[in-house]
Structures are given as C-alpha cells and as structure tokens.
Amino acid sequence: MGDFYNIAIIGGGILGASLAYFLTSVSDSKIILIEQEKDVAVHTSSRNTGKVHAPFIYDPVKKKIFAKAASLGYDMWQAYSHYKKILFKQDGVLEVANDQIGIDILHKYMEWGEANGLLREQDFKFLDRNETKAIEPNVRCSSAIYCSKDASVDYGSLTKNLIQDCKSFGCTVLLGHKVKGISHSTINKTLTLILEQGNEKKINAEFVVNAAGGNSVDIAHSLGIAMELTDLHFKGEYWIAPPEYNDLTKMSIYSVPKYPEYPFLDPHWIVRVDGICEVGPNAVPVFGPYAYNLRKNLKYLIPKIFESSRMSGVRKIFFDKKFLFLASNELKSSLSKTTMINRVREFLPHLRASAFTQRGTAGIRSALIDKNGKFLPDTLIIKKDDSLHLLNYNSPGATGALPMAAMLVNRLIEDGLVVPNSSGARKSLWDIQSISAKMQL
Numbered sequence: 001m002g003d004f005y006n007i008a009i010i011g012g013g014i015l016g017a018s019l020a021y022f023l024t025s026v027s028d029s030k031i032i033l034i035e036q037e038k039d040v041a042v043h044t045s046s047r048n049t050g051k052v053h054a055p056f057i058y059d060p061v062k063k064k065i066f067a068k069a070a071s072l073g074y075d076m077w078q079a080y081s082h083y084k085k086i087l088f089k090q091d092g093v094l095e096v097a098n099d100q101i102g103i104d105i106l107h108k109y110m111e112w113g114e115a116n117g118l119l120r121e122q123d124f125k126f127l128d129r130n131e132t133k134a135i136e137p138n139v140r141c142s143s144a145i146y147c148s149k150d151a152s153v154d155y156g157s158l159t160k161n162l163i164q165d166c167k168s169f170g171c172t173v174l175l176g177h178k179v180k181g182i183s184h185s186t187i188n189k190t191l192t193l194i195l196e197q198g199n200e201k202k203i204n205a206e207f208v209v210n211a212a213g214g215n216s217v218d219i220a221h222s223l224g225i226a227m228e229l230t231d232l233h234f235k236g237e238y239w240i241a242p243p244e245y246n247d248l249t250k251m252s253i254y255s256v257p258k259y260p261e262y263p264f265l266d267p268h269w270i271v272r273v274d275g276i277c278e279v280g281p282n283a284v285p286v287f288g289p290y291a292y293n294l295r296k297n298l299k300y301l302i303p304k305i306f307e308s309s310r311m312s313g314v315r316k317i318f319f320d321k322k323f324l325f326l327a328s329n330e331l332k333s334s335l336s337k338t339t340m341i342n343r344v345r346e347f348l349p350h351l352r353a354s355a356f357t358q359r360g361t362a363g364i365r366s367a368l369i370d371k372n373g374k375f376l377p378d379t380l381i382i383k384k385d386d387s388l389h390l391l392n393y394n395s396p397g398a399t400g401a402l403p404m405a406a407m408l409v410n411r412l413i414e415d416g417l418v419v420p421n422s423s424g425a426r427k428s429l430w431d432i433q434s435i436s437a438k439m440q441l
Contacts, residue, residue, distance in 0.1 A: 003032075003202075003203055003204065004030070004190070004204045004205070005030045005031060005032045005172070005203065005204070005205045005206075006029035006030045006031065006205065006206050006207065006418075007023060007029055007030075007031045007032075007205060007206065007207045007208075007209060007417075007418070008031075008032050008033075008034060008191075008193055008203055008205035008207070008208050008209070009023070009031065009032070009033045009034065009208075009209045009211060010034050010179050010193075010208065010209065010210050010211060010212045010215075010219060011033075011034075011035065011210070011211035011212040011213055011215075011216070012033060012034075012035025012036075012037070012039075012040035012041065012042075012159075012163070012173070012175070013040070013041060013043065013044060013045040013159065013211065013213050014041060014045040014155055014158070014159045014162075014397070014398050014401045015211045015213075015390060015393055015397060015401045015404065015405065016033055016035070016040075016209075016211040016212075017033070017040060017041070017045075017159045017162040017163050017166065017401075018162060018401040018402050018404070018405035018406075019209055019211055019405040019408065019409065020033045020162070020163070020166040020171050020173075021162045021165055021166050021169075021405065021428060022405050022406050022409040022428060022432055023171075023409050023412075023418065024166050024169035024170055024171040024427075025165075025169055025426065025427040025428035026409065026413070026418070026420055026421060026426065026427075026428070026432060027413075027418050027419055027420055027421050028170075028419070028421045028422065029418055029419065030172075031170075031171045031172065032171070032172040032173075032174055032203065032205070033163075033166065033171055033172070033173050033174070034174045034177055034179060034193070034195065034203070035173070035174070035175050035176075035177070036176070036177065036178035036179070036215075037175065037176065038175050038176045039175065040159055040160060040163050040173075040175070041155070041156040041159035041160060043213060043214065043289070043290065043363070043364070044213055044214070044363055044364065044365065044397070044398075045155050045156060045159050045398060046155065046156030046159075046361075047361050047362065047363030047364070048155060048363055048395075048398060049252075049268075049270050049272065049278075049281075050152050050153055050154055050155055050272055050273050051093070051150065051151070051152060051252065051270075051399070052073060052074050052077050052078075052088075052150065052151040052152070052153055052398075052399050053070055053073075053150065053395070053396040053399045054070070054074070054093060054113070054118065054123075054124065054147040054149050054150040055067050055070040055071040055112075055113065055116035055117065055118065055396075056095075056109045056110070056112055056113030056116065056118055056124055056145065056147060057095065057109055057112070057254075058070055058112065058116065058396070059112060059377070060112055060115040060116055062377045062378065063377055063378045064378060065378050065379050065381070065400075065404070066378055066379060066396055066400060067112070067115075067116045068116070068400075068403070068438075068439045068440065069396070069399070069400025069401075069403045069404045069439070070116070070396040070399045070400050071116045071117040071118075072400070072402075072403035072435065072438055072439065073396070073399040073400045073401070073402060073403055074149055074150075074151065074399070076402040076403060076429075076430065076435075077151070077153060077158070077399070077402065078090075078151070079429055079430075080158065080161075080402070080429060081153060081158065083429060084158075084161045086153070086154065086157055086158060086161065087153070087154070087273055088151055088153055089151055089152040089153070089273050090148070090149075090150075090151045091150070091151060091152055091250065091251050091252070091271060092146065092147060092148045092149075092150050092250075092251045093146075093147050093150035093251055093252050093253075093254060094132070094135075094136060094139065094144050094145070094146055094147075094249075094251055094252070094253045094254070095109065095144060095145040095147070095254045095255070095256065096132070096139060096141035096143075096144045096253060096254070096255055096256070096347045097141060097142055097143050097144065097255070097256045098140075098141050098142050098255075098346060098347065099142070102142075102143075102255075102256040103142060103143045105256045106126065106143055106144070106145050106256065107126070109145055110124070110126055110145065113145075113147070118147070118149060123147060123148060123149045124145055124146060124147035124148070124149065125145070125146055126143065126144075126145055127143060127144045127145070127146055128142075128143055129141065129142055129143065131144075132144045132146075135250075136249050136250065136251070136253070138248050138249060138348060138350055139249065139253055139347055139348060140346075140347055140348070140349055141347050150251075150252075152252075152271070152272060152273035153273055154273055154274075155398045165427075165428075169427055174195075174203075177195040177196065177201060178195065178196050179193050179194070179195060179212070179215075179219060180194045180195065180196040180200075181193075181194040181222055182194070182208065182219065182222050182223055182387075185204060189206070189386075190204045190205060190206055190386075191204070191205050191206075191207075191208050191386055191387070192204050193205065193208070206386065207386050207387065207388070207412075207417055208386065208387040208388070209387070209388045209390075209408075210387060210388065210389040210390060210391075211390050211393070213289065213366065213393065214231075214233065214288075214289020214290065214364065214366045215289060216366075216389065216390060216391050216393070217229060217230065217231045217366070217368060217391055219389070220382065220389045220391060223384075223387055225382055225384055225387070225389055226380070226382060226389065226391060228313075228370060228371045229313070229368050229369070229370060229371075229376075229380075229391070230307065230308070230311040230313055230314055230368070230369060231289075231366045231367065231368050231369075232263075232285065232314070232317070232366070232367055232369060233285070233286045233287065233288055233289050233291065233364050233365070233366050233367075234263050234264075234283040234284060234285055234286065234330075234364065234365055234366075234367065235283070235284045235285075235286045235291065235292070235334075235362050235363070235364050236265065236280060236281025236282060236283055236284075236362060236363050236364070236365065237280055237281055237282050237284065237333075237334055237340075237359065237360070237362045238270075238278045238279065238280030238281055238359065238360030238361065238362065239278060239279045239280060239337060239340065239341065239356045239358070239359060239360060240276060240277075240278050240356070240358045240359070240360045241276075241277035241278060241279065241351075241355075241356065242355050242356065242357070244355065245277055245350075245351065245355070246275060246276075246277055248269075248277065248348065248350060248351075249269060249271065249277075249348070250271070251271060252268060252269060252270050252271050253268060253269040253347060253348065254268045254269075255268065255346070255347055259322070259326060261375065261377075262322070262323060262326055262375060263283055263365065263367040263375060263394075264282075264283045264326045264327075264329075264330055265281055265282065265283045266343060267279050267280050267281060267282055267333070267340055267343050267344050268280070268281075268344070269344055269347075269348055278360045279340060279341055279344050279351070279356070280340070280360060281362075281363070282330050282333040282334060282340060283330050283365075284330045284331060284333075284334045285327050285330070285331075286300070286364065287300035287301045287303075287304040288300025288303075288304065289364055289366050290364065291364065292362055292364070311371075312371050312372075312373075313369040313370055313371045313372060313373045313374075314369065314373070315373075316372060316373030317369055317373035319373075320373060337353055337356060338353040341353035341356060365394045365395065366392075366394070367392065367394065368380065368391055368392040376392045378392070379391065379392050379393045379394070379397075379404075380392045381408070383411075383415075388408065388412070390404075390408075402430075402435075403435050403438070403439060404439075406430060406432040406435035406436060406439075407432075407435060407436040407439045409432055410432045410433055410435070410436035411436070413432075
C-alpha cells in the first residue's frame with residue numbers, strides 16, 4: 001500500500017515550502033513534502049534576481065492574485081528574514097521610461113501602486129529627469145518611478161529555512177523522488193502517488209497539493225485537470241557586471257516592458273543582495289522547464305513536439321507574427337552579448353559590452369497558454385475533489401509565496417480538509433486568517 005499521509009505537497013520550491021510551513025504550523029495532520037531534486041530550491045526559487053518586488057507594476061484587475069500577494073509579501077519576508085537573521089536589504093528600485101508611451105505607462109503604474117496598497121510620496125513617487133539624476137546620476141531617462149518598498153534577499157536560503165521549520169513542526173520531507181504519476185486508489189478514498197528514484201515507491205494521501213512549478217501542469221494533466229492548457233518555457237539569461245561597475249548605481253534599474261502581454265522581458269540592471277551587479281534577464285524559448293543547457297534542451301525536444309502537436313493553443317501561437325518576431329529578438333540577445341547589453345545601455349549609457357566576460361546563473365519560467373494561444377496573465381488556482389493545483393505561478397511568485405500559502409491553507413481549513421491542531425497553538429509568525437482576509441480574493 002505504501003506510506004500514508006493526510007496531505008502530500010509536490011514541489012520543494014519556495015511556494016511548496018511556504019505551504020508546508022503554514023500547514024504544519026496550524027494542524028496535527030500527517031504531511032509530506034516531495035521534491036524531485038536532492039535538495040530544495042534547486043530551480044526557480046534560487047535561479048532568480050532575489051528581488052522582493054514592489055506591487056506597482058501589477059495590474060490589480062488582470063493580475064489580481066499576484067498584485068495582492070506581492071503587496072503583502074514585502075512585510076512578511078522582512079519579518080521572517082529578521083527572525084532568521086538573514087539579510088533583508090531594503091535598497092529600493094527605479095522604473096524608468098525614455099519615451100511618451102513609457103511615461104504614460106509610469107503614470108498608470110502610479111495608479112496601480114495606490115490600488116495595491118502603496119502610499120504615494122511615502123512608498124513611491126513619480127520623478128522627472130532631473131529628480132532621477134539627483135538620486136542616480138548615471139541613469140539616463142525622461143521620467144521614472146522610485147519605490148523605496150523594494151528589497152533584495154536570497155530566496156534559496158529563505159526556502160531552506162522554511163524547510164527546517166517545517167521539519168521541526170513535524171513535516172516529512174522526501175528529497176530525490178519525482179512524482180511519476182497519480183491515481184485514485186481502488187481500495188479507499190485516497191490518491192496514490194507513484195514516485196521514481198531508481199526503484200518505484202508509492203505514497204498514499206487523502207489530499208494532494210500541486211506546487212511543482214515547471215512540472216505543475218503535467219501533474220494536473222495526470223488527474224485530468226486543466227487539459228485545455230499547456231506550458232511554454234523561457235530561459236532567462238544574465239551577464240555578470242565586472243567590479244568596475246559595482247558602484248554605477250545604488251539600486252536596481254528596470255525599464256517599462258514594451259510587450260507586457262508576452263513573457264518576453266526587457267533586460268534590467270540588477271543589484272543583488274550580495275552587491276553583485278548583473279544585466280538580464282532575456283526570455284529565450286526552450287523545450288523544457290529545466291533546459292539550462294543545449295544537452296538538456298535537446299532532451300526535451302521530442303516530447304515537447306509530441307505534446308504541442310495535440311494542443312491547439314501551441315499551434316495558434318506559432319502563427320502569431322508578433323510572438324515569432326519577439327522570440328527571434330530574444331534569441332539574438334542570447335547569441336550576442338552586445339545585443340543584450342545594448343538594451344540596458346538605453347538607460348545606463350556608461351556600460352560597455354566588451355567589459356562583460358562572465359555569464360550569470362540562468363533561470364526558466366514556465367508560462368501557460370490557453371486553447372486560443374493566449375498567455376494567462378495571472379496565477380491559476382484549481383481545487384477539484386482531492387487535489388489543489390497552483391498553475392502559472394511566475395514572478396512575483398517568490399515575493400508572494402508566504403501570503404499565497406497562508407491564504408490557501410486557510411481555505412483548506414474552511415473547507416474542512418485540514419483540521420486545526422487541538423491545542424490551538426500557532427507555531428508560525430503569522431495568523432493565517434488575518435493574512436487571508438488581507439488577500440481579499
């Protein structure tokens with residue numbers, strides 16, 4: 001029969017760790033977290049810019065879940081970092097524009113920021129050219145938004161600390177086991193998870209939470225869920241700036257995205273929590289969620305072609321001329337260092353492409369498309385029978401992981417799927433009902 005648990009969480013990234021943290025902190029349920037790698041936070045949770053993103057860039061209507069989670073995530077990560085004595089660097093961010101279209105978008109961002117809880121003039125403000133020069137002399141732009149409520153952290157370290165807390169709360173953490181398939185048990189009302197690590201292993205659970213990131217839609221499909229959706233994968237590459245540029249700016253500099261309806265990112269100037277500066281990311285289409293190099297990319301090629309041939313959304317997007325044009329531009333930025341650096345030189349003209357000699361750590365985001373070939377703008381939460389699926393969970397996924405997890409665990413309690421512990425004691429730093437109420441979804 002295999003081992004039995006009340007709840008099995010699939011995915012040892014920052015979202016899975018956050019879910020396990022809140023589940024084990026409020027209940028006596030037998031919980032297991034399953035991760036396919038030999039450690040947690042191996043993929044997107046460590047392969048990112050480490051930014052605690054301010055919510056002014058998220059549409060409170062089209063990206064309602066992301067916007068709410070990001071607005072609460074800042075204070076929660078600050079509290080957890082201080083509790084764990086992990087560096088939380090409140091360094092702020094500058095969003096710049098160099099043409100009228102971009103300036104109009106900045107004004108829209110100011111409205112979004114207020115709608116998402118930021119205080120104008122206190123948390124963020126609109127700057128003209130001269131005001132921008134006063135705080136960042138090396139930046140060239142027409143206008144900008146400065147937001148002080150933006151920070152840098154090490155999300156990989158934070159995820160590992162959450163896992164340590166989960167274990168101390170009683171959670172079982174199983175590493176190095178990939179969920180090969182899920183089936184409904186014919187003996188009792190449970191799900192059987194088939195795990196693969198050399199030999200096959202079975203886990204039985206009353207309820208499954210799918211927080212598997214790049215594999216999440218495949219797991220949903222194994223249960224017949226979200227069959228009309230498929231994923232496309234985009235590798236974000238970086239170039240590490242040489243030490244001569246370490247003092248070029250005090251904060252990270254972002255530019256207004258030209259095509260926000262697509263997952264193609266305009267490269268930024270990033271100042272990480274450790275002071276290392278980078279240019280990136282771009283968004284190069286790849287064939288799999290872990291295709292960090294050519295060998296792994298080719299490994300995913302044939303399976304992705306077969307999968308895509310069955311999905312109408314993929315066929316339609318490859319007739320989208322703008323998508324193909326943008327994808328080709330991203331490929332150029334991957335093949336040409338100069339092309340990528342020059343995109344950032346539009347607002348940091350002091351940069352010289354020839355000075356960059358070392359690539360940074362690439363990450364991959366998986367974006368969902370529907371049957372019409374359109375990218376989903378927000379995360380998708382699907383609860384059906386004995387499973388909960390978190391799909392399309394992209395940036396600002398790390399920023400919003402704690403409030404998102406608190407809200408979802410509170411929903412499971414309200415639905416009677418999780419029984420609060422008998423003592424009523426709270427082991428986490430937060431009351432999940434309060435956090436869930438603030439999410440107001």
